[in-house]
Amino acid sequence: MKNDHRSVTRRSSAPVSVSRPVSSPIHTSVVYRSTDADELDSQYEGRLKGYTYSREGHPNATIIAEKIDWLEGVKPEWGGGVVTGSGMAAVSTMLLGLLEKGDHIVAGDQLYGRSLRLMTDDLLRLGFEVDLADPTDAAAVKAAIRPETKLILVETVSNPTLRVADMAGIAAAAKAAGILLAVDNTFTTPRGWKPFENGADIVIHSLTKLLSGHSDSMLGYVAARDAAMNKALYDAAVTWGFTPSPFDCWLAERGIATFELRYDRAEATAARLADALGGMKGVKRVLYPGRADHPDHNRAGDLLKGRFGNMVSFTLDGGREVVNRFLRAAEHIPFAPTLGDVGTTLSHPASSSHRALAAERRAAIGIEEGFIRVSVGIEDPDQLIGEIEAAVAASRA
Template sequence: MTHDPRSLVRRTPVPPSVSRPVVSPIFPSVVYRSADADELDAQYMGQLKGYTYAREGHPNATIIGQKIDWLEGVTPEMGQGVVTGSGMGAVSALFLGLCRAGDHIVAGDQLYGRSLRLLTQDLPRLGIEATLADPTDAAAIEAAIRPETRLILVEVVSNPTLRVADMEAIAEIARRRGVLLAVDNTFTTPRAYRPFAHGANVVIHSLTKLLAGHSDVTLGWIAADTPERSKAIYDAIVTWGLTPSPFDCWLAERGLTTFDLRYDRAEANAAALAGVLAGLDGVEAVLYPGRADHPDHNRAQAVLGGRGGNMLSFRLKGGRAQVNAFLRAAENIAFAPTLGDVGTTLSHPASSSHRGLTPEGRAALGITEGFIRVSVGVEDIGLLTREITEAVAAAARA
């Protein structure tokens, strides 16, 4: 078909087709056209479904958002989850949407480092205070509640010590005391735990991690249990500009198609690797929720339904010199501050996620200089255990 050259500027229609693409298209458009002012009004009033401006939503965010909604059990009666530009965008949307000056928050004391910074350094500037408490001790959580407490925020499994929160008791406390319960489900994922089914009012994810799974996406997701809370969170996301990129949403949808397969394989690898590490002379302790020697093993069995997840931590005998020797010897395993990738990655909390704590503060959490966190991937388990075993031996020689 021959076009008038002037049609090169916004006048070329999408080619008609009776068939449809198998893979979701990418919709990079920032704006969407409407037929007239009445149609635009109808969209804003909710009478017609459509898109207007990408900061307010776009098709790729809707597609991936609906998939996470299904995984987490979000129903139409609750509203719908919203995708954000990062996991911290989702955490920020929780506070910006549901809290106001004068409110108080009770939070787990081993949350992700940036969540802790937001709670203790940034929210106070907005007139919102926070108290940190041990989520494995429900009594400590309840003792931290004040009359002005708006919500409780916990992670099911802590980073990096992999302690398991007393979720049943915390949910009961939140209901009884009339405060909201928000759960960051990034570590556990809906494959192991579905917070809404256990009394949560808000659920948060960093899609960057296990759900997308390839270390090439930065996204978050948040959903609430009522349309009113969902709307308040959505408005905060739009107003504060926490919108995700269409391309990242498209990549995350691609990664999500293999999520259950990746999770199961990585979990099996983690259990096997934990067993190998526990038998090595150069290893002082292994932390894995699926092991009987984990301090919260019985609770982990109940909360996680017998699952152990893909994360484990261990303590090398020695200190920084042994850690450096281990990391250099494990040259084919990325030493990188991330988790949930298809490949195994290593993290040293004392020099990364928890570097802001004093040595005494880290020691109180059990984080020594020899502490290493492992996000186990889907590699051949024989190859992985051989590389880790050789690296532990190199550390022992150091």
């Protein structure tokens, strides 16, 4: 048989098998072939299911999106959520897909640092208007609503100060005004709280964090409780190029298989760590919603039903040098601007997530120079507490 080079370069079908893989394959193809133009029309017009160009969707993105849809309680008639290349891409997809120039947004004043920058800087350049309000005070959020307000954006539990939003009051205010309520549920996760069951219209996640859980994939997710809005979100993500990597989606699917086990273990350890920190010399403040001294403890109990999460924040008694001594002494716990990893990580918001904010602005929301955020992992609790206790002691030397 004569060797036909074209038959080798153009062969793209998988070998035939009556069995199926247990683990999802990674679909790296950028393009997908169709039989003819009529079949391609049928795909674009929704009569047939299929893929065309990976910026418009690929199998690995579909798989992970369906898993998050299930966790968040997205109903089939809503059309399903959209996976993006990062958590910030998910926030941007929502804004660019659902709002237009001149629209007004009310945002929580204790959002993730980059979300705050987006609200107070970049969106203004694009013709949006934004007011910040304290999400723990529903009356303040309600007072910030204007006739041209289209959206409220809050985090259930704020990053990194762990303040708990008055979600019932905010949802009521949004409904009364006829505006959209978007909730960034990254910290809480659907294991801790389900926004769609409590009045939210849009749910956002950084899948990079707890849901994926291994600091090796960067993804975001956004979904709405309306099919037309989800189509608008999809169109925005495709047009602006917020496409997720197939490999990252595949890694996230692997990680999400153990999500609930990791979350439960880390949450239990976080509660123990918070109590231990409360008794350490050199620690002047501990923030954990499960502690009675947390400013929103009663609301957290009502809202979260005992699921207080894996995040703990505390303030060392001192400035940058004390922080540096602590971080150097905690040499076995990574100091890294991330959270939700399978292992515990330490973050210093003043020099990472919230460094773009002026010191006065950080202080106003409770982020002092000595502020440390801990994302608790699944290590042995006694070993973790011992390491942090030794590092706190070293910071006072």
